[in-house]
Amino acid sequence: MKVAVIGGGVVGLSATVALLRQGVDVRCYEAGEPMGERSAGDTRIFRLAHAYPDMVVLAGQSRALFAGWSERAGAALVDEVGTVVSGAEVGRWADAMAAAGAAHEMVEAGSPLLRLPARAFAGPALIDPSGGVIRVDRIRAFLVDAVGDRLRQVHVDAVEETGPGVRVRSGTDSDTFDAVVICAGAGTSALAAGVGIDTPSALEHHLRFSFPIRPEAPAPLQCWITEPAPGLLGTYQHVAGPGRWAVGGDIDAVLVTWGSGRQAAEQASLAAVTGYVAEHLPFVEPRPIGQVYCTHNPDLGDGLQFVRRGRVLATYGENLMKFAPLLGEMLARACVDGSTPANAGPGAERTSQNTAGNGSVE
Ligand SMILES: Cc1cc2nc3c(=O)[nH]c(=O)nc-3n(C[C@H](O)[C@H](O)[C@H](O)COP(=O)(O)OP(=O)(O)OC[C@H]3O[C@@H](n4cnc5c(N)ncnc54)[C@H](O)[C@@H]3O)c2cc1C
Known part of the structure; x- marks a missing residue:
C-alpha cells in the first residue's frame, strides 16, 4: 500500500x-x-484534564504512547511536573476526570500542593498529577x-x-x-x-510569550491553565526551558482577527500578557524574552x-x-x-x- x-x-x-x-x-x-x-517552539503542556471524559481517556492513551516514544528516543518526552487547572469551569473538568477514572485532586488556592508563580488566584484548582511539560524539541x-x-x-x-x-x-x-x-x-x-x-478555514493569530523566572519561585513549577484577569480570557503557562516561563494568552477576538494582521495581534497580545505577568505573577519578571506565534482556527x-x-x-x-x-x-x-x-x-x-x-x- x-x-x-x-x-x-x-x-x-x-x-x-x-x-x-x-x-x-x-x-x-x-x-x-x-x-x-x-x-513550532520547544515546549507544550501535557494534561489528562479535559472538560470531556472521552478526551481524558484518549489523553491517557496518548500518555502511554509517549512513554513508548520516550523509550525509543532514549529521553523523557514529557516532564511530569503536573498540570493545574483553575477558573469557572474547573468543576466540570473535575467531573470529566472522575467519570474517566483519572487521578486528580481538588485544592483551594494557597494549598501547599500548588507550585505556581502566583500567590493568589480565584480557587479552587484541579491538580492533574500526570500532566507536565511536553519536550517538543526532543x-x-x-x-x-x-x-x-x-x-x-x-x-x-x-x-x-x-x-x-x-x-x-x-x-x-x-x-x-x-x-x-x-x-x-x-x-x-x-x-x-x-x-x-x-x-x-477561518484563521486568527495566536501568541505565547516567555519571561525570566525569579530564583525564589517554587520548584518545579507546575503547568497552569487559568482564566486570570480582565483583558485576558484565558492563559496557559509552563516552564519553557531553564529559567523561562511561557504564558500564552487568549485575548478579545477582535484584537487577533486575521484581517487586522499579525503585527497588531502581536502588540495587543504582548501588552495583555506582560501586563498580567507584572500584576499577578510575583515569581516572574515582566520582561519578555521570547515568543511563539501560530495561526489558529477560532472556536x-x-x-x-x-x-x-x-x-x-x-x-x-x-x-x-x-x-x-x-x-x-x-x-x-x-x-x-x-x-x-x-x-x-x-x-x-x-x-x-x-x-x-x-x-x-x-
Ligand atoms: C503557541 C502555541 C501553544 C500551544 N500549546 C499547546 C499545548 O500546551 N498543548 C498542546 O497539546 N498543544 C498546544 N498547541 C497546539 C499544538 O502545538 C498544535 O495543535 C499542533 O502542533 C498542530 O500540529 P499539526 O501537525 O496539526 O499542524 P502544523 O504543525 O501546523 O503542521 C502542518 C504542516 O503542514 C504543512 N503544510 C501546510 N500546507 C501544506 C501544503 N500545501 N503542502 C505541504 N505542506 C503543507 C505546514 O508547513 C506545516 O508544517 C499550541 C500551539 C501553539 C502555536
Missing part, C-alpha cells in the same frame, strides 16, 4: 512514523521546515530521525481523486497513492476542499475531528501536541483499513460529512 501524508507538523510526522512501523510505503510532504508552523528530533528519507520538502498544490488512486500534485510533479491523509494545519482546508471535504476548542471522502482522510483540531502519538496510530490504522476514527470532545457529533467513495469507507 502506498500512502501520502500531507503536512510534516507533529501530526503528519507521527502518522508517517506509525505507517512506517506497519510496513506501509509512505511519503510525507512538508512545504517548509518539519514542525515549523503550529508545532519530539522533533525523534520524529525527524524516525521519518528519515520519507520526508519530501515541497509544497502540495492539490490532492485529486482519480480512477486508479489519489493524485498529489506539487509544482510540475505528481504521484498517485492508494490513500492520502491531510494534516496540514492551516493548509488543510484548502487542500481538503479540492476533494470535497469541508474543514474550518474549535479541545477536540479531535476526522473527515473522510473516499480514500482521503482529513483531520483537524486544537491542542493536538498532547495527542500526537495517539493521532499517529489512529490515522495509520484508518489509512490501512479505510475506516474513519470517531470524533472526540466538543465536536464529537460532527460526523455527518463523512461520505462514501471507492468502497473504502467504514
Whole structure:
C-alpha cells in the first residue's frame, strides 16, 4: 500500500512514523521546515484534564504512547511536573476526570500542593498529577530521525481523486497513492476542499510569550491553565526551558482577527500578557524574552475531528501536541483499513460529512 501524508507538523510526522512501523510505503510532504508552523517552539503542556471524559481517556492513551516514544528516543518526552487547572469551569473538568477514572485532586488556592508563580488566584484548582511539560524539541528530533528519507520538502498544490488512486500534485510533479491523509494545519482546508471535504478555514493569530523566572519561585513549577484577569480570557503557562516561563494568552477576538494582521495581534497580545505577568505573577519578571506565534482556527476548542471522502482522510483540531502519538496510530490504522476514527470532545457529533467513495469507507 502506498500512502501520502500531507503536512510534516507533529501530526503528519507521527502518522508517517506509525505507517512506517506497519510496513506501509509512505511519503510525507512538508512545504517548509518539519514542525515549523503550529508545532513550532520547544515546549507544550501535557494534561489528562479535559472538560470531556472521552478526551481524558484518549489523553491517557496518548500518555502511554509517549512513554513508548520516550523509550525509543532514549529521553523523557514529557516532564511530569503536573498540570493545574483553575477558573469557572474547573468543576466540570473535575467531573470529566472522575467519570474517566483519572487521578486528580481538588485544592483551594494557597494549598501547599500548588507550585505556581502566583500567590493568589480565584480557587479552587484541579491538580492533574500526570500532566507536565511536553519536550517538543526532543519530539522533533525523534520524529525527524524516525521519518528519515520519507520526508519530501515541497509544497502540495492539490490532492485529486482519480480512477486508479489519489493524485498529489506539487509544482510540475505528481504521484498517485492508494490513500492520502491531510494534516496540514492551516493548509488543510484548502487542500481538503479540492476533494470535497469541508474543514474550518477561518484563521486568527495566536501568541505565547516567555519571561525570566525569579530564583525564589517554587520548584518545579507546575503547568497552569487559568482564566486570570480582565483583558485576558484565558492563559496557559509552563516552564519553557531553564529559567523561562511561557504564558500564552487568549485575548478579545477582535484584537487577533486575521484581517487586522499579525503585527497588531502581536502588540495587543504582548501588552495583555506582560501586563498580567507584572500584576499577578510575583515569581516572574515582566520582561519578555521570547515568543511563539501560530495561526489558529477560532472556536474549535479541545477536540479531535476526522473527515473522510473516499480514500482521503482529513483531520483537524486544537491542542493536538498532547495527542500526537495517539493521532499517529489512529490515522495509520484508518489509512490501512479505510475506516474513519470517531470524533472526540466538543465536536464529537460532527460526523455527518463523512461520505462514501471507492468502497473504502467504514
Ligand atoms: C503557541 C502555541 C501553544 C500551544 N500549546 C499547546 C499545548 O500546551 N498543548 C498542546 O497539546 N498543544 C498546544 N498547541 C497546539 C499544538 O502545538 C498544535 O495543535 C499542533 O502542533 C498542530 O500540529 P499539526 O501537525 O496539526 O499542524 P502544523 O504543525 O501546523 O503542521 C502542518 C504542516 O503542514 C504543512 N503544510 C501546510 N500546507 C501544506 C501544503 N500545501 N503542502 C505541504 N505542506 C503543507 C505546514 O508547513 C506545516 O508544517 C499550541 C500551539 C501553539 C502555536
